[in-house]
Amino acid sequence: MDTRIILESFELVGAKIFLVFAIAPLWITCNTLCLSTLLKHQVPFPNLLYNQVTGDAYNVITPFAGLGGEPYKVTHLTNWISIDTASEGILRDRLIHSLSGLMYTGIMTLVVVTFMPLEQKLFYAFTGIGLLLTIFSALLSFLILSNVPNKFLGGMLKKLKLLENFHSNPLKRSTFLQALFLKLLGRGLNLLEFITIFFLLGIQPAFLEIVTISAMLALSGTLLFIVPQGIGVNEAGISGAFKLVGRSADLGLSVGLIRRARVLFWAFLGVGLHLLVTLFRRLRRENKELKMNKEE
8 A cells, every 4th residue: 555645635634524524423313313213202312312422432442243332222221211122122223224234235236236347257246245135135124023033132131130021012114114214314325425535535536436435335344244343344345446446545545544533533422422421410419419418
């Protein structure tokens, strides 16, 4: 890699990188609306948004396959709903998130195959992967709508001695489709991030280039999901996509690192927000106790 191109890209973007950071609330809002739909809007939206920002931050900084923040999310939601409802909602949200990833990757891959001139080997590889992801998406959809996840969740909560009687609520197909649409919309809005980065770098790409890069990023993340937060994998996927569309792989790595900066920014922001709120609540509780002692 030519480090000069990477450094020049960083200098060109400069402080305007915060424009990239500012796009994330679009899909964060979509993900929050998805969870709100699954929970039947029982939790106030601002509190649910806080749950998503802080919980996803812990998903980033904990290397447990991106799931380290899920127990925290459940615990926080129990301030408004029961633990079984909270656990069920978070589990369904995670499954639908995975399903939307498979569907989005499959759709983007098939779009690339249809409109992008590819070598014969790449054409067959992309077509096969797109069809396999479509099949996996159908199977996962059937699984989500079945009682299997609820039975698994109920058994796990009982083993952890967190709940004796698990009350499951069937997932309506209309609710499932609405939640899935919101997740897919959030993933689609990720394209705006690439467009903004290109704009800051002074590049005017064709829309098909953006779709191809997004497809490669989604594909690398799907195939190598075991790597925590796709560290290195996402950057390699974007660099490979840049070569595929006839651009510099060094420039692709620059774009990948800018995206990684956005991930880290929101992770630190989420953790910092959680710590500030926790500190504020502790101080407020101590002040109340102090006032009560003075009154006595």
